[in-house]
Amino acid sequence: MAKIIVVTSGKGxxxxxxxxxxxxxxxxxxxxxxxxxxxxVGLRNLDLxxxxxxxxxxxxxxxxxxxxKLPQALIRDKRLETLHLLPASQTRDKDNxxxxxVKRVMDELRKSFDWIICDSPAGIERGATxxxxxxxxxxxxxxxxxxxxxxxxxxxxxLDAKTAKAERGERVEKHLLLTRYDANRAERGDMLKVDDVxxxxxIPLLGIIPESMDVLRASNLxxxxxLADSRSAPALAYLDAARRLAGETVPITIxxxxxxxxxxxxxxxxx
Amino acid sequence: xxxxxxxxKQSSSSAPKARERLQxxxxxxxxxxxxxxxxxxxxxxILAVIGKHVKIDRDKVTVKMDRGEKVSTLEIDVEIPxxxxxRAA
Numbered sequence: 174m175a176k177i178i179v180v181t182s183g184k185g186x187x188x189x190x191x192x193x194x195x196x197x198x199x200x201x202x203x204x205x206x207x208x209x210x211x212x213x214v215g216l217r218n219l220d221l222x223x224x225x226x227x228x229x230x231x232x233x234x235x236x237x238x239x240x241x242k243l244p245q246a247l248i249r250d251k252r253l254e255t256l257h258l259l260p261a262s263q264t265r266d267k268d269n270x271x272x273x274x275v276k277r278v279m280d281e282l283r284k285s286f287d288w289i290i291c292d293s294p295a296g297i298e299r300g301a302t303x304x305x306x307x308x309x310x311x312x313x314x315x316x317x318x319x320x321x322x323x324x325x326x327x328x329x330x331x332l333d334a335k336t337a338k339a340e341r342g343e344r345v346e347k348h349l350l351l352t353r354y355d356a357n358r359a360e361r362g363d364m365l366k367v368d369d370v371x372x373x374x375x376i377p378l379l380g381i382i383p384e385s386m387d388v389l390r391a392s393n394l395x396x397x398x399x400l401a402d403s404r405s406a407p408a409l410a411y412l413d414a415a416r417r418l419a420g421e422t423v424p425i426t427i428x429x430x431x432x433x434x435x436x437x438x439x440x441x442x443x444x
Numbered sequence: 445x446x447x448x449x450x451x452x453k454q455s456s457s458s459a460p461k462a463r464e465r466l467q468x469x470x471x472x473x474x475x476x477x478x479x480x481x482x483x484x485x486x487x488x489x490i491l492a493v494i495g496k497h498v499k500i501d502r503d504k505v506t507v508k509m510d511r512g513e514k515v516s517t518l519e520i521d522v523e524i525p526x527x528x529x530x531r532a533a
Contacts, residue, residue: 319462326470362457369463373470 175283178290178418179308180350181332183324185295187316188352191388191398193292194222195408196312198397199415201256205287208247210278211261212304213294214270220260223250224395234262237274243281252400257286267300279307297331307337310346310418312379316353317365325349325374348379350414355384356429367427380414382407383428472511490520498524 180193190213197209211219214234220226225248231241236259243259250256259282262269282289293304305311311332315325329347338345351370358364371378382388383406391401399408399415406428413423487507494500504523510516 319466322466323469323473326473330474359459362459365459365462369459373463373466 175286176288176310177279177283177308178288178310178312179293179305180290180312180314181293181301181305181328182314182321183295183297183301183328184316184321187314187321188382188388189295189314190218190222190292191392192312192314192350192352192382192411193219193290194397195399195411196415196418197288197290198250198253198256199399199412200288200290200419201250201253202399202403202412203415203419204255205419206255206257206285207288207290208257208259208282208286209290209292210259210282211292212270212300213292214261214265214267214300215263216294217261217263219292220248220258221395222392223258223397225250225258225260226395229260232260232262233278234265234269236278237269237271243278252396267294267298270300270303272303272306275303275306297327301328302331302335305332305336305345308332308345309338310348312348312350312418313374313376314350314352315370315374317351317355317359317367317370319365322365322370322373329374329376347376348418349374349376350379350382352382353384354381354428356427378425379417380410381425381427382410382414468511468513471513472516486518487520491522494522500524 178196180189180196182189190211193209197207201207209219209223210233211217212233213219217232220229228248231246233246235241236243236246246259248258248260250258259278279289291304291308294300313325313328313332315321332345332347333339336345349371351367354367355364359366367378367381385405385407387402387405387407388398391398394401398405399411402408403412410428413425416423487505491500491502491505500522506519506521508519508521510519
């Protein structure tokens with residue numbers, strides 16, 4: 174049974190595209206057929222983060238408008254044959270996404286994939302509402318920072334009101350993915366803690382992704398974090414999050430928190 | 445941690461402030477979905493009532509809202525010119 178996931182946040186720059194690529198690759202690494210779909214029409218970037226920017230021929234808008242068939246627009250990942258990308262259009266604007274068109278594409282993808290991961294654009298406009306429209310599961314990407322938490326709260330409200338599931342009286346399963354977390358700064362009281370964000374947003378935690386150089390390194394290389402270095406701290410966190418999405422019970426660990434007294438003193442001096 | 449705090453330059457941490465501000469803000473935003481224009485409507489209705497009795501300059505009216513944790517306050521400052529007051533009396 175195919176599952177549609179939307180990766181959303183309201184606020185821009187919190188890590189939606191990075192998380193879409195990393196979770197998509199992590200699920201595909203489990204040998205489950207996965208497609209990542211870029212909904213950011215006009216400002217596409219998932220192709221770049223996935224390292225497929227030079228292979229884009231057709232896009233989501235072409236498929237919706239009937240200029241291309243869905244299989245023609247799907248790009249198969251060179252590293253993982255279970256991973257596919259449906260890019261967004263770079264030249265059109267979001268008005269080219271129609272509700273019926275998106276539904277048709279989603280219905281067709283459901284037939285041949287186990288996981289369909291929709292990378293939402295920032296904001297709460299058409300692109301974002303259409304990206305979440307058919308979702309079974311929402312991954313709400315949040316930074317431990319006031320404006321991101323506020324926007325996530327707004328998005329959670331929309332997920333409960335504007336999705337197809339909500340309109341049928343069902344619930345979209347919502348999960349919090351806390352990104353760019355720095356356990357040392359949280360420990361010093363300079364950053365919201367995991368529990369603070371969880372208490373405020375009150376949705377279950379999918380994972381904590383540590384702030385890390387490995388994330389930028391992976392996007393520089395055009396590889397999902399989980400493929401660039403599968404033993405890096407953010408990769409391990411994303412791999413665990415993917416296992417939780419797939420229904421496994423994996424205890425949550427706070428990355429970078431297991432430091433001894435020496436580490437604490439050293440961390441403090443360095444700051 | 446107290447011992448280390450003594451050596452730390454920043455004695456007060458900012459995260460608890462962030463947490464508190466968010467809790468108050470979101471409590472308001474969640475409850476006022478669909479009536480975000482509450483202040484605008486209150487201003488219009490209150491001004492209409494005052495306008496029945498005295499002639500007021502609409503530019504001389506300030507409306508302030510302070511969203512607190514337990515209660516919010518709405519502050520309406522209406523400047524009533526002397527001439528208007530005389531007329532009303």
